[in-house]
Amino acid sequence: MIEINETHDQNLKSWIESANTADTDFPIQNLPFCVFNRAGTYENTRIGVGIGDFVLDVYPCYEAGLFDDESFTIAVAAHNYCLDHSAMKKNPSLQRAFRRRAIEILSKNADEQTRRIVQRNLIPINEAEFWMPVHIGDYTDFYCSIFHATNVGSMFRPDNPLLPNYKYVPIGYHGRASSVVISGTEITRPKGQNRSDADAPPQFVACKNLDYEMEVGFFVGKGNELGESVSLDEAEEHIFGLCLVNDWSARDIQAWEYQPLGPFLAKNFATSISPFVVTMEALAPFRVPAFKRDGGDPQPLDYLSSENNQKFGGLDLTLEVYLQTEKMRDENIEPFLLSRSNTKDLYWTIGQMLTHHASNGCNLQTGDLMATGTVSGDSKDSRGCLLELTWRGTEPLELPNGETRRFLEDGDEVIMKGFCEKEGFRRIGFGECRGVILPAE
Amino acid sequence: MIEINETHDQNLKSWIESANTADTDFPIQNLPFCVFNRAGTYENTRIGVGIGDFVLDVYPCYEAGLFDDESFTIAVAAHNYCLDHSAMKKNPSLQRAFRRRAIEILSKNADEQTRRIVQRNLIPINEAEFWMPVHIGDYTDFYCSIFHATNVGSMFRPDNPLLPNYKYVPIGYHGRASSVVISGTEITRPKGQNRSDADAPPQFVACKNLDYEMEVGFFVGKGNELGESVSLDEAEEHIFGLCLVNDWSARDIQAWEYQPLGPFLAKNFATSISPFVVTMEALAPFRVPAFKRDGGDPQPLDYLSSENNQKFGGLDLTLEVYLQTEKMRDENIEPFLLSRSNTKDLYWTIGQMLTHHASNGCNLQTGDLMATGTVSGDSKDSRGCLLELTWRGTEPLELPNGETRRFLEDGDEVIMKGFCEKEGFRRIGFGECRGVILPAE
Numbered sequence: 001m002i003e004i005n006e007t008h009d010q011n012l013k014s015w016i017e018s019a020n021t022a023d024t025d026f027p028i029q030n031l032p033f034c035v036f037n038r039a040g041t042y043e044n045t046r047i048g049v050g051i052g053d054f055v056l057d058v059y060p061c062y063e064a065g066l067f068d069d070e071s072f073t074i075a076v077a078a079h080n081y082c083l084d085h086s087a088m089k090k091n092p093s094l095q096r097a098f099r100r101r102a103i104e105i106l107s108k109n110a111d112e113q114t115r116r117i118v119q120r121n122l123i124p125i126n127e128a129e130f131w132m133p134v135h136i137g138d139y140t141d142f143y144c145s146i147f148h149a150t151n152v153g154s155m156f157r158p159d160n161p162l163l164p165n166y167k168y169v170p171i172g173y174h175g176r177a178s179s180v181v182i183s184g185t186e187i188t189r190p191k192g193q194n195r196s197d198a199d200a201p202p203q204f205v206a207c208k209n210l211d212y213e214m215e216v217g218f219f220v221g222k223g224n225e226l227g228e229s230v231s232l233d234e235a236e237e238h239i240f241g242l243c244l245v246n247d248w249s250a251r252d253i254q255a256w257e258y259q260p261l262g263p264f265l266a267k268n269f270a271t272s273i274s275p276f277v278v279t280m281e282a283l284a285p286f287r288v289p290a291f292k293r294d295g296g297d298p299q300p301l302d303y304l305s306s307e308n309n310q311k312f313g314g315l316d317l318t319l320e321v322y323l324q325t326e327k328m329r330d331e332n333i334e335p336f337l338l339s340r341s342n343t344k345d346l347y348w349t350i351g352q353m354l355t356h357h358a359s360n361g362c363n364l365q366t367g368d369l370m371a372t373g374t375v376s377g378d379s380k381d382s383r384g385c386l387l388e389l390t391w392r393g394t395e396p397l398e399l400p401n402g403e404t405r406r407f408l409e410d411g412d413e414v415i416m417k418g419f420c421e422k423e424g425f426r427r428i429g430f431g432e433c434r435g436v437i438l439p440a441e
Numbered sequence: 442m443i444e445i446n447e448t449h450d451q452n453l454k455s456w457i458e459s460a461n462t463a464d465t466d467f468p469i470q471n472l473p474f475c476v477f478n479r480a481g482t483y484e485n486t487r488i489g490v491g492i493g494d495f496v497l498d499v500y501p502c503y504e505a506g507l508f509d510d511e512s513f514t515i516a517v518a519a520h521n522y523c524l525d526h527s528a529m530k531k532n533p534s535l536q537r538a539f540r541r542r543a544i545e546i547l548s549k550n551a552d553e554q555t556r557r558i559v560q561r562n563l564i565p566i567n568e569a570e571f572w573m574p575v576h577i578g579d580y581t582d583f584y585c586s587i588f589h590a591t592n593v594g595s596m597f598r599p600d601n602p603l604l605p606n607y608k609y610v611p612i613g614y615h616g617r618a619s620s621v622v623i624s625g626t627e628i629t630r631p632k633g634q635n636r637s638d639a640d641a642p643p644q645f646v647a648c649k650n651l652d653y654e655m656e657v658g659f660f661v662g663k664g665n666e667l668g669e670s671v672s673l674d675e676a677e678e679h680i681f682g683l684c685l686v687n688d689w690s691a692r693d694i695q696a697w698e699y700q701p702l703g704p705f706l707a708k709n710f711a712t713s714i715s716p717f718v719v720t721m722e723a724l725a726p727f728r729v730p731a732f733k734r735d736g737g738d739p740q741p742l743d744y745l746s747s748e749n750n751q752k753f754g755g756l757d758l759t760l761e762v763y764l765q766t767e768k769m770r771d772e773n774i775e776p777f778l779l780s781r782s783n784t785k786d787l788y789w790t791i792g793q794m795l796t797h798h799a800s801n802g803c804n805l806q807t808g809d810l811m812a813t814g815t816v817s818g819d820s821k822d823s824r825g826c827l828l829e830l831t832w833r834g835t836e837p838l839e840l841p842n843g844e845t846r847r848f849l850e851d852g853d854e855v856i857m858k859g860f861c862e863k864e865g866f867r868r869i870g871f872g873e874c875r876g877v878i879l880p881a882e
Contacts, residue, residue, distance in 0.1 A: 165700065263702065
């Protein structure tokens with residue numbers, strides 16, 4: 001586990017004033033990576049770091065001498081269009097060197113010349129267009145919230161909501177890498193087979209029960225060879241950083257297709273991720289013990305157990321989902337908070353997910369994305385998808401302007417946010433993961 | 442559908458005599474692509490074409506002027522290490538131009554100078570080392586044999602072997618792309634959670650019920666954009682070619698982990714593919730009607746129906762699985778034929794699989810691999826995996842030297858073969874897909 005050090009000091013301030021406000025997602029203690037260019041231009045994409053209301057364009061700062069070769073390689077790609085796979089593999093030591101140097105040039109101690117160079121390379125976030133931060137080889141989605149699994153299970157299998165493997169196996173399945181898209185990408189409502197009437201043949205129609213799922217993703221930095229496994233205490237050295245994930249789900253397609261091999265077309269039409277990748281080092285102050293199991297619950301098997309994981313494997317990351325309908329936008333009504341949950345309530349830690357994934361010798365590769373599955377808590381207002389919030393559509397939500405929702409309608413925008421806060425530390429945020437629903441084609 | 446033309450003429454002969462033997466997999470009518478180098482050297486990999494007992498090294502033939510730029514681009518990569526994605530997208534017209542020119546230089550009509558150039562660039566297959574023919578973005582595995590689905594279903598759900606969606610939905614799920622390996626790669630027995638005793642906790646142990654699955658794969662040539670679909674009559678224009686696939690399966694891990702989201706660690710430790718990619722054009726003479734549904738079976742929904750698919754969507758490709766144990770190798774006993782099946786018995790065609798996959802707007806990409814699922818037929822000797830052949834281990838197989846098998850043992854080699862034959866045409870083959878089991882680490 002990464003230790004808390006001077007880069008987490010809450011008294012560190014930046015000479016960029018917007019990084020010092022209480023509510024910024026990107027204080028100097030965060031410094032998440034992204035890939036961006038200026039919106040509306042055809043210029044090449046480049047590596048950026050979020051700071052206050054800006055993205056710092058890293059490459060020209062390197063050219064001007066602000067980073068040495070070693071600390072810079074973590075942030076630059078051979079082709080500069082995404083985070084460099086070969087550099088990500090060297091994580092975490094180079095990443096730490098980059099973080100330390102970035103803090104120096106952004107802190108109040110930076111000299112005038114440094115500030116002038118940085119200033120030239122700050123792009124306001126609202127003028128930036130974001131791109132996939134990395135080429136994703138394989139995408140795996142887990143199912144690690146016991147509250148989500150129990151809720152969903154009790155709708156589909158009332159007598160037997162939680163299957164017997166759940167408390168032993170971090171359940172996961174392979175998702176589709178090609179359709180992972182960056183926040184802001186419009187989501188076309190999928191068509192698919194729907195068999196809502198069990199006495200009639202299915203129909204191929206536009207999805208009627210379109211849903212989101214509030215998840216957290218993590219990128220593999222260093223991989224492992226085929227046939228090798230990764231011990232739990234080594235697992236986090238293989239994680240480059242975290243982002244927000246919206247695992248869009250077509251519930252009617254899912255209900256009809258998912259047996260016996262799992263969800264397929266219900267999921268692979270789109271998965272949205274937030275543009276900023278928050279590093280494991282930035283998250284160090286917010287690590288918490290792994291989920292406390294009930295007395296009657298089995299302990300994890302040996303390969304999924306370690307003292308470090310037990311003490312620090314969890315993460316206190318608050319997640320929020322907001323909805324703004326087309327009508328709300330027209331009426332200037334702010335996005336409405338649908339739920340608030342926290343990754344500390346996940347039954348399995350991210351380290352356990354990664355270790356389980358490689359436990360059979362499966363080769364994880366730099367740039368792979370893994371996601372937690374829907375993060376739901378114990379209470380109703382912490383349910384991370386509409387399936388749970390509206391109990392399969394039977395308890396519609398009421399919105400501030402009187403509209404109601406069972407599932408998503410065309411024109412609805414889902415906005416996800418995430419942040420960590422703790423007494424004695426600066427709050428850090430994940431930015432946003434957004435997506436608007438377009439009608440089926 | 443690609444029509445039968447003069448390149449399929451059975452009277453075409455090559456000046457390379459081994460391509461004219463009755464039992465060669467690679468007559469001049471086939472010309473499958475591969476990526477190879479000379480075994481034991483560190484030379485770069487290059488694009489090859491199978492012809493008789495040889496692989497033709499294509500690039501130096503191009504350099505020597507035997508191919509024009511256009512017909513050559515189909516076979517050469519910008520980086521030459523695998524089939525070029527941008528060239529694959531141009532399929533099928535460029536592929537046809539390449540095929541025609543390759544037949545000219547390999548046929549008996551080729552002049553002396555052409556033969557001299559080709560001769561210099563023929564590498565005996567048994568001196569070649571093969572590599573992945575293409576970078577696979579996403580790998581999807583289907584479940585398209587109704588005989589396999591019924592057999593497996595009746596073991597796990599005796600009252601309800603075939604689920605109600607089967608005859609409407611080409612059931613598929615996402616596999617792991619990173620662990621798809623080339624034929625000949627040794628397969629390490631995976632470890633995983635096994636709960637053979639339902640009254641005790643699971644144990645993390647080496648897989649006890651290791652199996653193969655005989656499948657056929659197809660590579661996407663031209664992709665589609667996110668949000669777009671692919672009509673059934675266009676589907677085959679998106680397919681570059683076919684190979685053999687062994688979807689190694691850990692049945693004990695699978696039984697415990699697969700609910701509710703499908704197989705995961707039971708499959709993603711390795712999937713083997715044969716090195717030669719047989720093109721759609723080479724397969725033209727062997728197309729047959731789609732599977733004939735029973736009178737009581739529903740017709741496919743409109744998006745999965747077309748006259749062309751009905752008439753020519755199937756493929757008459759015979760598949761064979763052989764086993765050679767370590768003891769058989771020591772005793773010089775030939776590999777033993779375990780089963781023989783045929784893709785014409787698949788309930789869904791490859792066109793239907795691809796169209797279904799993109800029907801929700803999922804973006805297929807050049808280089809994606811899709812596989813059919815285990816190809817089993819109606820009879821016992823056509824069952825495409827040990828799970829079916831030994832009926833979950835309850836009816837062990839007897840081998841010629843008196844050994845028996847419920848599932849695979851360490852040292853066992855599984856060898857898969859495939860070929861098409863039809864009166865009036867030359868037989869064409871797929872080569873082999875091999876893998877030896879190593880003990881768990």
